[in-house]
Amino acid sequence: xxKGEQTKATILEAATNIASKEGLGGLSIGTLAKKLGLSKSGxxxxxxxxxxxxxxxxxxxxxxxxxxxxxxxxxxxxGRPRLERLFENWLDWSESREFPGGCPIMAATLExxxxxxxxxxxxxxxxxxxxxxxGQAAKIAIGMGHLAESSDSEQFAFEFNAIGFGYHFSxxxxxxxxxxxxxxxxxxxxxxxxxxxxxPPAPDQSNIACExxxxxx
Amino acid sequence: xxKGEQTKATILEAATNIASKEGLGGLSIGTLAKKLGLSKSGxxxxxxxxxxxxxxxxxxxxxxxxxxxxxxxxxxxxGRPRLERLFENWLDWSESREFPGGCPIMAATLExxxxxxxxxxxxxxxxxxxxxxxGQAAKIAIGMGHLAESSDSEQFAFEFNAIGFGYHFSxxxxxxxxxxxxxxxxxxxxxxxxxxxxxPPAPDQSNIACExxxxxx
DNA sequence: TTGAAAATAGAACGATCGTTCGTTAACTTA
DNA sequence: TAAGTTAACGAACGATCGTTCTATTTTCAA
Numbered sequence: 001x002x003k004g005e006q007t008k009a010t011i012l013e014a015a016t017n018i019a020s021k022e023g024l025g026g027l028s029i030g031t032l033a034k035k036l037g038l039s040k041s042g043x044x045x046x047x048x049x050x051x052x053x054x055x056x057x058x059x060x061x062x063x064x065x066x067x068x069x070x071x072x073x074x075x076x077x078x079g080r081p082r083l084e085r086l087f088e089n090w091l092d093w094s095e096s097r098e099f100p101g102g103c104p105i106m107a108a109t110l111e112x113x114x115x116x117x118x119x120x121x122x123x124x125x126x127x128x129x130x131x132x133x134x135g136q137a138a139k140i141a142i143g144m145g146h147l148a149e150s151s152d153s154e155q156f157a158f159e160f161n162a163i164g165f166g167y168h169f170s171x172x173x174x175x176x177x178x179x180x181x182x183x184x185x186x187x188x189x190x191x192x193x194x195x196x197x198x199x200p201p202a203p204d205q206s207n208i209a210c211e212x213x214x215x216x217x
Numbered sequence: 218x219x220k221g222e223q224t225k226a227t228i229l230e231a232a233t234n235i236a237s238k239e240g241l242g243g244l245s246i247g248t249l250a251k252k253l254g255l256s257k258s259g260x261x262x263x264x265x266x267x268x269x270x271x272x273x274x275x276x277x278x279x280x281x282x283x284x285x286x287x288x289x290x291x292x293x294x295x296g297r298p299r300l301e302r303l304f305e306n307w308l309d310w311s312e313s314r315e316f317p318g319g320c321p322i323m324a325a326t327l328e329x330x331x332x333x334x335x336x337x338x339x340x341x342x343x344x345x346x347x348x349x350x351x352g353q354a355a356k357i358a359i360g361m362g363h364l365a366e367s368s369d370s371e372q373f374a375f376e377f378n379a380i381g382f383g384y385h386f387s388x389x390x391x392x393x394x395x396x397x398x399x400x401x402x403x404x405x406x407x408x409x410x411x412x413x414x415x416x417p418p419a420p421d422q423s424n425i426a427c428e429x430x431x432x433x434x
Numbered sequence: 435t436t437g438a439a440a441a442t443a444g445a446a447c448g449a450t451c452g453t454t455c456g457t458t459a460a461c462t463t464a
Numbered sequence: 465t466a467a468g469t470t471a472a473c474g475a476a477c478g479a480t481c482g483t484t485c486t487a488t489t490t491t492c493a494a
Contacts, residue, residue: 003491004441021331025242030480041484042442050482101331110327113389114238114318127391158383158399165386166379172330174344182375189376193410220461221471247450258454259472267452 008046011036015057021101024054024108024119055119061104062126069093070133079146080191082137087160087187091180094168102172106165134160138194151194159190225263228253232274238318241271241325241336272336278321279343286310287350296363297408299354304377304404308397311385319389323382348374355411368411376407 001009014036018027029050033043047053073086094103101107109127112120135157141147147156167183170176218226231253235244246267250260264270290303311320318324326344329337351374358364364373384400387393 002440007441023240023242023328025240028480029482039443040482041444044483045441107327107330109386109390110324111240113324124391131391154395155399155402158387158396159380159403161386162379162383162403163376165382166375169326169378169382170375173326174341174348178371179375182372185372186376186379189410193406219470224471245450246452256473257452258474261453262471 004046007038011038011043011046012056012060015053016061016098016104017100019057019061019101020099020104020107023111024057024104025111027054027057029053051117051119055122058105058108058119058122062122065093065103065105068096070130073137078137079141079144083141083146083160083191084187086134086137087164090164091167091183094164095171102168106168131157131161145196147191147194148196156190156194160187163187163190221263224255228255228260228263229273229277232270233278233315233321234317236274236278236318237316237321237324240328241274241321242328244271244274246270268334268336272339275322275325275336275339279339282310282320282322285313287347290354295354296358296361300358300363300377300408301404303351303354304381307381308384308400311381312388319385323385348378351377362413364408364411365413373407373411377404380404380407 011032015027015032018032018035029040029044033040036043047056069086069089069092073082073089076082076085093099094106096103105123105126108119109123112123135153138147138151138153138156138160142149142151142153163183163186166186167179170179170182176182228249232244232249235249235252246257246261250257253260264273286303286306286309290299290306293299293302310316311323313320322340322343325336326340329340352370355364355368355370355373355377359366359368359370380400380403383403384396387396387399393399
């Protein structure tokens with residue numbers, strides 16, 4: 001690895017750290033350079049513009065998301081186990097140590113609500129892909145009989161996503177200690193009501209992962 | 218109303234508008250003054266500090282939230298009608314015309330994730346109250362038999378809130394046209410699975426408001 | 435080891451940030 | 465209407481913003 005690429009990676013890591021805590025808007029080249037013991041201009045030269053830096057941070061976070069949330073889940077057997085792994089990975093990601101201020105993608109998404117530009121476009125496409133990924137995994141589960149034939153995979157993705165957002169808010173901001181359990185309960189309920197077995201809403205099934213289907217482990 | 222209070226109100230309105238689109242971080246005294254045809258210092262004098270301005274904006278939005286979301290819902294008959302009104306009011310609020318960039322409270326909340334201070338404290342207390350309000354309304358509904366005895370009002374509040382966040386994200390950022398319907402479906406499903414009647418998940422009940430209990434209108 | 439290329443530093447730029455100050459204009463009320 | 469209060473202005477502050485330049489150091493391959 002070049003010296004350039006090396007320090008660039010270092011910069012990106014520190015930048016991600018700041019963006020996680022302060023948001024993309026709170027990330028300035030000056031403070032970032034000071035934190036790293038670099039000169040502003042020296043740091044600047046690596047990216048050419050502030051926007052390019054922000055884009056690089058976002059892309060890096062996005063790639064990391066794919067690597068630690070999505071990819072491992074798709075190595076899980078298709079159907080219900082994959083959905084559960086996807087969900088748990090997401091929760092883990094949201095409170096990951098490497099993001100002291102929470103998922104920088106989610107923060108950037110909310111931050112760029114109404115600011116058009118290439119960065120927003122990129123985030124939008126990534127978020128659409130994410131929802132598509134959830135929906136696709138759900139569709140597979142439906143095809144395998146892990147979820148009911150009558151299930152709507154898009155509706156499933158919407159609620160899957162909503163629970164994740166609710167968790168992020170409840171955990172990060174409210175510091176609600178039961179947040180994770182509440183999210184799990186909500187997710188298990190989502191799975192249950194999209195299952196064929198028309199069971200009455202029995203109270204605690206949080207740990208029943210999959211009661212039928214070709215689970216491998 | 219004094220001249221002072223009058224312009225102060227004007228300032229707050231414009232500031233809320235900007236904060237809605239750009240976030241609290243994107244709100245600067247200079248641009249705000251220019252937008253209003255005032256001088257920076259003249260505007261500044263009304264608040265004494267930037268933080269005070271931000272706090273005033275947040276408080277104003279919060280009061281408005283109570284006035285247009287919570288209060289009208291509590292004039293609805295207790296139980297299920299109130300819960301439904303609360304939910305619909307919230308969705309309306311999230312896409313209200315007066316907030317071109319979406320609910321400024323939600324934006325600020327996510328923005329201040331990890332920035333301690335009086336503003337965060339205030340938002341935190343307001344958000345806790347909001348969740349408490351949902352939980353309380355749910356508890357009443359349980360007591361009236363509108364929701365099942367076995368329901369957990371805190372879990373209900375968590376999921377209620379999550380659906381709202383999911384909607385905000387899906388509608389505001391993804392501009393997903395079905396977002397509102399998906400949120401409604403999710404909410405009706407939330408109500409259904411917290412009801413006594415162990416009915417199979419019938420497809421479309423979006424307009425069945427309340428099928429038992431002492432509804433007055 | 436030398437020489438070209440890449441990486442970093444340093445100073446300066448115009449702009450904007452929040453804030454302070456002294457002064458003038460506008461409003462209120464007696 | 466006169467006096468007293470409040471609101472608004474304009475200029476300036478030091479700090480920081482992103483960015484541009486030139487110069488110097490460091491890296492890397494021949």
